[in-house]
Every structure is written in C-alpha cells, then in structure tokens.
Amino acid sequence: MDEKYLFKKTRYEYQLISSFIDPFTGAIISPMFIETPKNDLKEIISEKWERPRWHYFTNNFYISSYICPKCYSLLFKTVFLEDYPIHTTDGIKRIPRIFTCGECFSFHAPEPGYRLADNNGYILEFDDQISYEEFLYELDKYGSTIGRRGTIDNSKY
Ligand SMILES: [Zn+2]
Numbered sequence: 001m002d003e004k005y006l007f008k009k010t011r012y013e014y015q016l017i018s019s020f021i022d023p024f025t026g027a028i029i030s031p032m033f034i035e036t037p038k039n040d041l042k043e044i045i046s047e048k049w050e051r052p053r054w055h056y057f058t059n060n061f062y063i064s065s066y067i068c069p070k071c072y073s074l075l076f077k078t079v080f081l082e083d084y085p086i087h088t089t090d091g092i093k094r095i096p097r098i099f100t101c102g103e104c105f106s107f108h109a110p111e112p113g114y115r116l117a118d119n120n121g122y123i124l125e126f127d128d129q130i131s132y133e134e135f136l137y138e139l140d141k142y143g144s145t146i147g148r149r150g151t152i153d154n155s156k157y
Pocket residue numbers: 068069070071072073101102103104105106
C-alpha cells in the first residue's frame with residue numbers, strides 16, 4: 001500500500017453496459033446521459049463499446065461490464081489474489097478487486113462487500129498518464145484474471 005495514493009468516496013453512479021443494450025435488437029437504448037444536444041455522442045459511445053481500447057502492458061487486467069462514469073469508456077478490472085489494501089479518506093480498505101479506465105486515468109474500487117453499482121465505493125483520479133501507469137503496473141503485480149470464491153460478485157462483473 002502506498003499512502004501517496006488516496007482514494008476518495010466516489011461521487012459517481014456506476015452502470016453496467018447491459019443496462020443500455022436492447023436485448024432484442026442489440027441497439028443502444030438511449031440512456032439519460034446521452035440525450036444531449038450533441039447528436040453524434042451516441043455514435044461515439046457505441047464505437048467505444050464495440051472497440052474498447054487498452055494500450056497498457058498489463059497481464060492481469062481484463063474488460064469488465066461497467067461503463068466509466070466520467071468518460072463512458074468500458075472499465076477494465078483485476079481481481080486480487082489476496083485483498084489489496086488501499087488508503088482512503090475513510091482509512092485503510094482491503095479490496096478484492098478494482099476497476100480502471102485507461103482513457104481518463106481513473107481507478108474505481110467498490111466498498112468491500114459491495115458491487116460497484118452500489119455507488120458507495122472509492123475513486124482515485126490521475127491527471128497524467130505517467131502517474132496513472134505507475135499505479136496501474138503496481139496493481140497489476142497483485143492482480144489476476146481469475147474470479148475469486150467467497151467474495152460477493154466474483155463473476156464477470
Ligand atoms: Zn474514463
């Protein structure tokens with residue numbers, strides 16, 4: 001654990017990509033946040049979800065079913081072999097998994113025992129890619145792509 005990385009309580013709501021896909025047509029259902037005056041936003045989002053980008057040399061991060069609440073890219077995740085301690089504004093939390101957005105350099109940690117969609121987790125945001133990658137590769141050492149038993153929601157989410 002590195003105290004220079006301080007997670008704050010998240011101010012965002014997290015949503016699964018499936019919330020926005022029509023199960024019958026496969027089309028994106030217009031969620032509230034994409035009903036904006038910018039007409040092409042829906043296409044931008046659609047492209048992001050169909051061709052998610054991950055340009056980092058990690059071994060243990062894989063695509064998740066959650067959408068980044070900041071930039072609407074798909075979040076990637078890793079599952080820790082042992083709960084990983086993070087420094088938060090509420091003290092040390094030991095988390096079983098973490099989500100990240102490589103596009104806007106943010107990390108999203110569910111409160112232990114909860115899902116990301118419970119919207120009570122923590123967020124860490126970086127301004128630049130170099131600092132982001134430093135923490136990303138640190139986490140990658142302890143992560144895995146294997147689901148864990150005995151934690152809530154150890155499946156694809
Ligand atoms: Zn993002």
